[in-house]
Amino acid sequence: MSDTGDRQGSRRRPDRVALAVAGIALLALVARVVSLGDRPFHWDEGRVGYWTLRYLESGAYSYRPTAGGPFLYVVNRQVFALVGASDASARAVVALVGGLLPLAALLFRGALRDDETVALAGILAVEPLLLYYSRFLRGDVPAAAFGFVAVGGIVRYRQTGARWGLYLAAAAAALALASSGFAVAYPFLWLLGGLLVLDEARVRGAPRAAVARLDEGREWFRERATPLARALFVFLGVTLFFFAPRAGGMGTGLFNPATFPDVVAAAFAGAAEQFAGVRVAPRLDRGYAGGREFIPAITGYVRTALATSWLLVVLGLLGFLRERYRRGSRAVVNFGAYVAGFGVLVFGLAAMNAEPWTAVHLLPWLALPGAVALAAGGRFLWTRTDRAAPARAVTALLVVALVAGGAGSMAAAAYGPAGPGSAYAQYGQPVDDPDAMLAAAAAAMDGHTDGADVVYVGSEFATLDEYRDPPVAAADQAAWGARLPLQWYFERIDAETRSVRSPSLLTGDDPPVIVTKPTHRAAVTERLDGEYEQFELRLGLWNRDVVVFVQQ
Numbered sequence: 001m002s003d004t005g006d007r008q009g010s011r012r013r014p015d016r017v018a019l020a021v022a023g024i025a026l027l028a029l030v031a032r033v034v035s036l037g038d039r040p041f042h043w044d045e046g047r048v049g050y051w052t053l054r055y056l057e058s059g060a061y062s063y064r065p066t067a068g069g070p071f072l073y074v075v076n077r078q079v080f081a082l083v084g085a086s087d088a089s090a091r092a093v094v095a096l097v098g099g100l101l102p103l104a105a106l107l108f109r110g111a112l113r114d115d116e117t118v119a120l121a122g123i124l125a126v127e128p129l130l131l132y133y134s135r136f137l138r139g140d141v142p143a144a145a146f147g148f149v150a151v152g153g154i155v156r157y158r159q160t161g162a163r164w165g166l167y168l169a170a171a172a173a174a175l176a177l178a179s180s181g182f183a184v185a186y187p188f189l190w191l192l193g194g195l196l197v198l199d200e201a202r203v204r205g206a207p208r209a210a211v212a213r214l215d216e217g218r219e220w221f222r223e224r225a226t227p228l229a230r231a232l233f234v235f236l237g238v239t240l241f242f243f244a245p246r247a248g249g250m251g252t253g254l255f256n257p258a259t260f261p262d263v264v265a266a267a268f269a270g271a272a273e274q275f276a277g278v279r280v281a282p283r284l285d286r287g288y289a290g291g292r293e294f295i296p297a298i299t300g301y302v303r304t305a306l307a308t309s310w311l312l313v314v315l316g317l318l319g320f321l322r323e324r325y326r327r328g329s330r331a332v333v334n335f336g337a338y339v340a341g342f343g344v345l346v347f348g349l350a351a352m353n354a355e356p357w358t359a360v361h362l363l364p365w366l367a368l369p370g371a372v373a374l375a376a377g378g379r380f381l382w383t384r385t386d387r388a389a390p391a392r393a394v395t396a397l398l399v400v401a402l403v404a405g406g407a408g409s410m411a412a413a414a415y416g417p418a419g420p421g422s423a424y425a426q427y428g429q430p431v432d433d434p435d436a437m438l439a440a441a442a443a444a445m446d447g448h449t450d451g452a453d454v455v456y457v458g459s460e461f462a463t464l465d466e467y468r469d470p471p472v473a474a475a476d477q478a479a480w481g482a483r484l485p486l487q488w489y490f491e492r493i494d495a496e497t498r499s500v501r502s503p504s505l506l507t508g509d510d511p512p513v514i515v516t517k518p519t520h521r522a523a524v525t526e527r528l529d530g531e532y533e534q535f536e537l538r539l540g541l542w543n544r545d546v547v548v549f550v551q552q
Contacts, residue, residue: 028125029099037088043428046485059248098134107152120371143180174238301348319369336368444512
């Protein structure tokens with residue numbers, strides 16, 4: 001009778017680890033949604049936001065590698081239709097994914113100790129670069145998060161046999177591919193990491209153990225052929241949903257059953273061919289203008305990772321060294337370190353430039369050994385010092401001071417204004433808030449029906465087309481990019497735009513809004529008859545100043 005009561009009591013006892021991880025995830029969500037729309041859109045956010053607005057209006061969409069993965073376009077179209085388009089709503093999906101990422105730590109529970117599981121959730125919640133780009137409209141954080149969940153699902157399935165882990169892994173892998181082109185590298189990194197884990201037995205002088213692991217793996221696949229086949233269908237279904245074109249009418253589209261064979265071909269073969277043609281083939285060309293030499297590419301990537309996430313890098317190295325060279329080394333911890341290590345090479349070479357967001361793809365993997373080091377440090381402080389000794393109090397105060405200082409710098413980076421000295425902000429991040437200009441522009445455009453609402457003036461902004469659908473022609477890419485992120489903001493207020501190469505070409509009635517460079521300010525002023533208010537905006541961290549004339 002007492003045994004039954006003990007079992008019932010254990011069932012009622014709360015799972016402290018799960019509660020701790022859930023609490024951390026809740027705090028992570030709050031940290032990501034607070035003041036989510038305060039920072040102006042980066043030029044890359046403006047590009048994604050603009051194309052999503054165009055998709056919302058036309059209903060037509062097809063995957064274009066130059067515009068990024070389809071995940072944010074497909075999901076944000078529904079968000080905009082439901083709650084409207086704003087800086088905050090556009091970033092909400094990324095913030096949600098980043099905020100829920102700490103819950104993925106529970107997938108590794110069992111492979112990690114309980115304190116390591118909580119430490120992993122804490123790192124994923126507060127890591128500064130993850131926090132910054134969880135509040136940013138790019139697919140890097142979703143891709144990294146979904147990739148991490150994919151491996152976590154496999155780990156959970158192998159530990160418990162619960163098939164939901166396998167199906168979760170399949171769906172997450174497809175979502176990672178739909179979020180960012182960088183995710184194409186994930187399977188290769190996972191394969192390399194897995195091979196190195198298998199090879200550890202040979203390195204330690206037990207080659208038969210490595211062979212036994214291979215035999216065990218083959219047997220594991222044979223015994224689970226049916227759930228693996230179902231997982232493959234889950235992967236293909238999610239991939240089809242996101243990469244399939246949308247017609248916006250009666251053409252070839254996902255929701256037109258008559259065109260389903262063409263949709264399947266476009267979602268799989270067509271998408272792969274486009275990606276290879278845009279992202280892979282040019283990099284294999286020796287004359288590729290965007291290519292970089294090996295050493296500068298890797299050192300630039302390492303500098304970026306150290307400048308933005310040096311503490312996690314240190315924790316990851318310490319955790320790997322501690323785990324790799326002890327008895328009972330755990331495969332999942334070493335796997336994370338290997339994936340992160342090879343990722344430095346792969347992403348360093350794959351990235352056009354060593355932008356801060358490219359380091360995001362390494363951080364969840366580095367967090368695995370980092371959590372081991374963090375938890376081990378906590379256990380050491382707790383068990384090796386006398387609770388009544390002054391040294392323990394001093395040590396605790398030092399730890400609290402370090403954590404508070406790190407939290408302060410993290411908050412300043414995530415919520416403070418961007419500037420040229422920021423390690424987290426990329427060059428295309430505007431410094432000035434455009435809200436006052438947009439309010440004045442919306443008022444000036446109200447009731448205007450004669451000609452374009454916004455005219456871009458100067459060769460720096462002049463394009464042959466206004467590009468209401470991607471891709472942008474090569475000849476116009478520089479000028480179209482120089483306007484970013486204004487396309488997003490003007491499209492939100494339904495502005496019609498055009499451009500002229502010189503102030504002398506301004507003809508007809510004065511447009512409500514004119515955008516130009518400071519060098520053309522005097523010439524534009526001379527051409528205007530009405531009264532205009534001038535707004536000076538810095539559309540980048542440096543050397544991207546514009547002047548916006550708004551009719552009063």
